[in-house]
Structure formats: structure tokens, C-alpha cells
Amino acid sequence: MQLxxxxxxxxxxxxxxxxxxxxxxxxxxxxxxNQIDAYEAIEKGLSHGMERAGQLFEEGEYxxxxxxxxxxxxxxxxxxxxxxxxxxEEGKKYRVVIGVVEGDTHEIGKNLVKIMLEASGFxxxxxxxxxxxxxxxxxxxxxxADIIAISTLMxxxxxxxxxxxxxxxxxxxxxxxxxIVGGGPISQVFADYIGADGYAAxxxxxxxxxxxxxxxxx
Amino acid sequence: xxxxxxxxxxxxxKPIDRVPFNPFSLGFNARIYGIDRGEFYRxxxxxxxxxxxxxxxxxWMDTRPSYGWADRGAWEFGGKILWPDNxxxxxxxxxxxxxxxxxxxxxLPDPDPQTAGMNPLIDRFxxxxxxxxxxxxxxxxxxxxLSAGIVGKTNFLKWLIRFPETIHKLQRKATNFIIRSAExxxxxxxxxxxxxxxxxxxxxxxxxSPTTFEAFAKPYIKEILGYxxxxxxxxxxxxxxxxxxxxxxxxxxMQLPPRTIFSIGLExxxxxTGQLLGKDYVLAGNISTGLLQVGSFQEVFEDVKRxxxxxxxxxxxxxxMPACELPPDTPLExxxxxxxxxYEYGYY
Numbered sequence: 397m398q399l400x401x402x403x404x405x406x407x408x409x410x411x412x413x414x415x416x417x418x419x420x421x422x423x424x425x426x427x428x429x430n431q432i433d434a435y436e437a438i439e440k441g442l443s444h445g446m447e448r449a450g451q452l453f454e455e456g457e458y459x460x461x462x463x464x465x466x467x468x469x470x471x472x473x474x475x476x477x478x479x480x481x482x483x484x485e486e487g488k489k490y491r492v493v494i495g496v497v498e499g500d501t502h503e504i505g506k507n508l509v510k511i512m513l514e515a516s517g518f519x520x521x522x523x524x525x526x527x528x529x530x531x532x533x534x535x536x537x538x539x540x541a542d543i544i545a546i547s548t549l550m551x552x553x554x555x556x557x558x559x560x561x562x563x564x565x566x567x568x569x570x571x572x573x574x575x576i577v578g579g580g581p582i583s584q585v586f587a588d589y590i591g592a593d594g595y596a597a598x599x600x601x602x603x604x605x606x607x608x609x610x611x612x613x614x
Numbered sequence: 615x616x617x618x619x620x621x622x623x624x625x626x627x628k629p630i631d632r633v634p635f636n637p638f639s640l641g642f643n644a645r646i647y648g649i650d651r652g653e654f655y656r657x658x659x660x661x662x663x664x665x666x667x668x669x670x671x672x673x674w675m676d677t678r679p680s681y682g683w684a685d686r687g688a689w690e691f692g693g694k695i696l697w698p699d700n701x702x703x704x705x706x707x708x709x710x711x712x713x714x715x716x717x718x719x720x721x722l723p724d725p726d727p728q729t730a731g732m733n734p735l736i737d738r739f740x741x742x743x744x745x746x747x748x749x750x751x752x753x754x755x756x757x758x759x760l761s762a763g764i765v766g767k768t769n770f771l772k773w774l775i776r777f778p779e780t781i782h783k784l785q786r787k788a789t790n791f792i793i794r795s796a797e798x799x800x801x802x803x804x805x806x807x808x809x810x811x812x813x814x815x816x817x818x819x820x821x822x823s824p825t826t827f828e829a830f831a832k833p834y835i836k837e838i839l840g841y842x843x844x845x846x847x848x849x850x851x852x853x854x855x856x857x858x859x860x861x862x863x864x865x866x867x868m869q870l871p872p873r874t875i876f877s878i879g880l881e882x883x884x885x886x887t888g889q890l891l892g893k894d895y896v897l898a899g900n901i902s903t904g905l906l907q908v909g910s911f912q913e914v915f916e917d918v919k920r921x922x923x924x925x926x927x928x929x930x931x932x933x934x935m936p937a938c939e940l941p942p943d944t945p946l947e948x949x950x951x952x953x954x955x956x957y958e959y960g961y962y
Contacts, residue, residue: 415775460821461771468772499703501696504767504821526702551903552641552704552941558908580820580856581880581938586904598820 401432405440408473412445413452415465417472424476434480439517442473446515450600460504463599467511474514490610493536494545495523497556502549505579508599509545516603518543529560536573543574543606546592551581558590574609578602617676624896624931625849625873633922633960634676635952636898636935638853638877641704641942643668643680651942652699655683655706658739666746674953676933678748681739682732684813684855686755687763688712690731690791691722704942706732711766716773716780722764724787727795740803749809749849750802752842753795757788757834758816764788767816774826781830789834793841805846811853812839818856820881827861836868843871850874851898855938857881862890870895873931880904880937884921888928897925898933906948907941914948918955926962934960 404427411419420442427437449466452458458466492513496506503525510520521539523531536544544564546557557577564570576594577587587595594609596602615623615631623630640661644654647664654661658681665679688708689695696709713722727733733753740750761784762770773781800808816822817831839850848871856879858865865876877898878887888897901921905913918934925932934956 456823459819459823459826461774461826464768464772465775501703501707502767504771507768550704551907551936551938552943554904555907555941555943580818581904583880583904586908589904589908 399426399430399432401427401436402440404432405437405444408437408441409445409448412442412466412469412473413448415462415469417465417469420469420473421476424473428476428480434477435482438474438477438481442470442477443515443517446470446512447600447603450512450515450598450603453598454600460508463508463511464504467508470511470515489517489519490543490606491519491521491539491541492543492545492606493521493523493532493539493541495527495532495547496525497546497548497553497560498526498528499553499556500548500550501525505549505599506545506547509547509578509596509602512599512603513545513606516607518606529556529563532560533563533567533569537569541573542610543576545602545606546575546577548579548582554579554581554586557582557592561591576602576605576609617673621676624933627873627931630931630962632962633926633956634933635674635956635960636877636933637668637672637675637677637940638936638938639668639677639940640680640683641698642940642944645942646671650699650701651703651705652697652701655681655735656697658735659742662739662742662746672949672953674956679739679743679746682736682751682754682811683707684755684759684815685763686732687760687788689763690725690733690760691764691787692725693764695731701942704939708763711769712764714765714769716777719780719783719787722787725791727791727798730791730795733795733798737799737802740799744803744807749807750799752799752808752810752847753792754811754813755792756812756814756817756831757785757792757838758831759813760788760791761785762816770816771821774822774830778830785830785834789837792838796838796842796845800842800845800847805842806848808842808847809849809851810839810842810847811851813853813855814858815855817861818854818858818881819860820856824860824864828864832864832868839868839870848873851877853877853938854882855879859883859886859890862887866891875933877933877935878937884924884932885927888925888930888932891930893928893930896931896933897928898935899925900937901935901952903937903939903941906936906944906952909948911947911951914951915955918952919959922955922959926960
């Protein structure tokens with residue numbers, strides 16, 4: 397029986413949304429065994445599923461626990477499919493350096509943004525948490541990043557975001573990178589105030605914003 | 615009115631001269647006292663002195679010395695604490711999970727409330743507080759804070775779906791620990807001399823649904839607060855950190871004593887929250903901590919005006935407060951902006 401690849405991709409997407417790690421891995425394996433294009437499966441299956449999960453999150457149907465487990469399912473599939481991507485297929489990869497500001501050890505929000513960005517095809521350089529401003533700059537230069545994404549959960553460390561932007565200006569590289577900020581206490585008003593290029597209220601919105609930024613060049 | 619008179623009359627539901635201001639200040643106290651936050655949190659006596667210093671420096675504030683932090687659980691249950699030495703962090707933090715496998719929960723030992731984690735430090739703080747006529751503080755976090763500290767926040771959130779029974783076991787352990795800790799404090803100082811500031815960060819609807827709150831957090835919070843109330847504690851503040859709007863119906867359902875104070879973060883609306891809570895409760899909040907930290911004098915002034923416009927409409931009474939802990943690096947001129955706006959617009 398000929399496998400219908402579109403049907404397989406749909407089932408892959410469904411299994412991510414359903415938070416079914418085992419099923420996602422099983423389907424990913426079927427795709428590999430049948431030599432179906434792995435990159436297409438990631439795009440139309442796994443990433444598609446994660447985007448749907450992100451949409452459910454924006455609609456208030458899914459919350460952070462659901463999103464985290466959806467991402468586990470996505471990564472279970474990625475682990476199987478990634479080694480089978482043909483290099484030429486990938487096309488231009490936009491790069492994001494992401495981290496939590498100095499003084500803050502809360503990573504969940506940042507990790508969710510990372511997940512959604514990866515699902516959207518970005519190459520991620522995850523610095524982790526408690527990151528001094530100069531490390532954002534150094535990594536962004538080293539990786540030739542397109543975007544620097546800065547997160548904080550705490551009001552007491554919000555000011556560090558401004559420090560990163562200030563450092564980019566001091567080093568005359570502000571125009572080289574787009575800066576997006578987010579986290580519990582952050583707002584559009586705050587982002588505008590510190591001179592960030594964008595603000596996202598949640599992980600799904602962050603991925604959309606990042607895609608818009610790289611596609612429009614603005 | 616003196617500050618004590620103002621707050622007392624507010625809690626009694628009687629007319630007051632102006633809106634009180636609670637700075638919700640901890641790390642800021644350390645800064646203006648001239649000590650780093652590591653020293654502040656490691657030494658409750660210094661924290662108390664720093665609190666007195668704040669009162670002396672800003673007599674218009676309606677405040678008292680404070681001590682404590684939200685990120686607990688790991689240290690209490692046998693893990694490590696990360697101190698904010700050299701001001702690297704805002705407050706002490708749970709450094710890493712104590713356990714990471716759900717199967718380990720059953721064998722997790724119950725800590726001794728006399729010696730575990732922050733408890734001995736808060737006892738020292740309470741002893742000095744009582745000597746100065748201030749209330750003693752009961753354990754401030756919810757069981758969710760402690761449970762998430764024990765297993766790590768990411769695991770906690772995932773296990774809500776993957777291993778719900780394990781979460782209930784953790785919440786049970788955390789609740790028992792909080793109540794046993796409170797027994798000691800109430801026994802030592804008397805319920806009438808105790809207060810509780812119940813900080814609620816992880817139950818925000820940006821993290822979990824109201825259904826999840828109802829199933830996994832509410833029963834335990836209700837049990838703990840019910841215990842305090844049964845012992846005669848009446849001085850209760852609930853700090854809703856984040857957006858808890860969809861949880862408010864459950865907070866009202868808990869039927870906390872009249873005159874309980876609900877302080878809210880920037881994500882919630884003062885007027886709407888006041889309407890949902892009703893006139894039996896006192897409302898507090900929610901000056902933008904972002905503006906306090908990096909805003910101009912005028913921006914802070916306008917934001918305080920916003921809070922006063924909305925908060926003073928609440929017939930249950932209102933306290934002006936930052937949306938969360940006053941950022942330690944808040945410029946002093948922005949504190950002056952708060953005072954100026956309060957004096958211009960905060961009188962009844």
C-alpha cells in the first residue's frame with residue numbers, strides 16, 4: 397500500500413498537538429524507513445504541529461504545561477528526522493541568539509520561545525540564563541546572528557535589557573542586529589522605551605515576530 | 615493620621631485621610647542601607663535594620679521591615695540555595711531541583727520545620743519584629759512555590775499533565791510543611807500577632823489554566839489559609855503576581871476573611887479586579903515596576919495617578935503599591951515621583 401505522505405505529515409502534526417511523544421517518534425520512524433523527505437516532514441509535520449499548539453496557546457486553550465509537552469513530542473520527532481535532512485534543502489537559516497538576562501535564572505519562557513523559533517526554522521544559539529550583556533553581544537557577533545532575543549521573568553532585572561541595547565550602541569553594532577524582548581513584566585511600552593525592535597507577549601507571537609522581521613528586513 | 619492609624623482604620627473599613635503606600639521593598643532596603651543583597655538575606659537582623667532605615671528615610675511610606683523570598687522549596691527539602699551575593703541576583707533562589715524523577719517523591723523526607731531552609735532565618739526576623747511591636751510573618755509562599763522548587767519549574771508544569779498524582783503528593787508534602795512551620799510561629803508569637811503575605815507567582819494564568827489552578831493549587835491554598843484563620847490570624851495579604859484574572863472567581867470562593875488585602879501585578883486591571891473581588895476586600899497595586907526602574911519622573915508620576923484614579927474607586931479600600939517587589943535599582947527621583955503623585959491625588 398502506497399503511503400500518502402501528506403496524510404503522514406498531517407498525522408505527525410496531530411501527534412504533536414496531541415502531546416503524543418511516542419506516536420510522533422513512531423511516525424517519524426515510518427517517514428525515515430519509507431525514505432520520505434525528512435525536511436518536508438519537519439516543516440509540514442512537526443513545525444506545523446508546534447505552530448498549531450502555539451495558536452491554541454494564544455487562544456487560551458493550551459497553557460505552558462501543554463506547550464512544553466507538545467515540544468517534547470516535536471523534539472522526539474526531530475531527533476529521528478534531523479540526521480536525514482539533505483544539506484542543500486535547508487536554504488538560508490536565520491540565526492537567533494537567545495538568553496535570559498543577568499541576575500535572572502528563570503528559563504521556561506525563554507525555552508518556549510526557543511522551541512517556537514526552532515519550529516519556525518531558525519538556527520538558535522541558546523546562551524542559557526543569568527547572561528551578562530557583553531555575552532549577548534559576543535555571541536551575536538560570533539554567530540553572525542540576525543536577531544538577539546532577550547528574556548526576563550523578573551521586574552528587578554528588566555533594566556538589564558536596556559544594558560544590552562546600550563552596549564550594542566556603544567560598540568556601533570546596533571544596526572547589525574534586531575533585538576526582541578519578552579517575559580512576564582515586559583510590555584510593548586517598555587520595549588519601545590528601551591529601544592528594542594520588537595516585543596512579543598508569548599512564544600508563539602515571538603516566532604511570528606521573528607519571521608516577520610527577517611522576511612521584511614525590518 | 616500616623617501610618618499605623620491609617621492602616622488600622624483602613625482594615626477596619628473606616629474613613630482615612632489618604633491612600634496608604636506600601637513599597638513592597640526588600641532589595642531596595644538593602645541598597646539604601648548600604649549592604650549588598652547577599653548580606654541582607656543571610657542576616658535577618660541586618661534586614662530588619664535596613665527596613666527601619668527605610669521607614670526613617672521615607673516616613674510618608676506606610677511600611678514596616680520585611681524579610682523573605684518567593685523562590686523556595688529546594689533548600690527546605692534538602693537541596694541548595696543560591697544567595698544574591700554581590701547583588702548578582704535580586705533574591706535567594708532555588709538553585710537546582712532536589713528530585714527529577716516522579717518515583718522519588720514517595721521517599722522524599724519531610725523536613726524539620728525548626729531547622730529547614732529559610733525557617734530559622736525568618737524566626738530570627740520575627741523575634742526582632744515582635745520586640746519592636748511589629749507582627750511576626752507566617753510562611754509566605756503557596757505549596758506550588760515549594761513543589762516547583764523541589765522538582766524544578768519545568769518538571770512541575772509538565773507533571774501537571776504527565777503525573778498529576780505525583781503533583782498532588784508534592785502539594786501534600788509542601789502543605790504539611792507550611793502548616794507545621796506555621797504551628798511553630800503561631801505557638802511562639804500568638805495568632806493575633808502574626809501576619810501572612812501569601813505570594814502567588816506560579817499560579818498565574820500565563821502559566822496554568824484556571825481549571826489547573828482549581829484542581830492542583832486551590833485546595834491546598836484553601837487548607838493553609840483555613841488553618842491560619844482557624845487559629846485566629848486575621849492580617850492577610852495575597853499578592854497575585856502575574857495575570858490571575860481567571861482565577862479570581864476561585865479566590866472569592868475561598869471566602870477569605872473580610873478586609874483581606876489583594877495586591878495585583880501590572881497584568882491585571884485595578885478596577886476590574888476590585889469589581890470581581892467585591893467590597894469586602896481591600897485592593898492594592900499596581901504601579902509599573904518597569905517604569906519605576908527605567909521610566910522618567912513624569913512617567914512614574916502619571917502611572918501613580920493612573921493607579922490612584924482606579925484604586926480609589928474601590929469601595930473596599932485601596933493601598934498604593936508597586937506591581938511587584940520594588941526594583942532594588944529604582945532611581946530615588948522616581949520614589950519622589952510616587953510621593954508627589956500620592957500627595958497631589960491620593961487624599962480622600
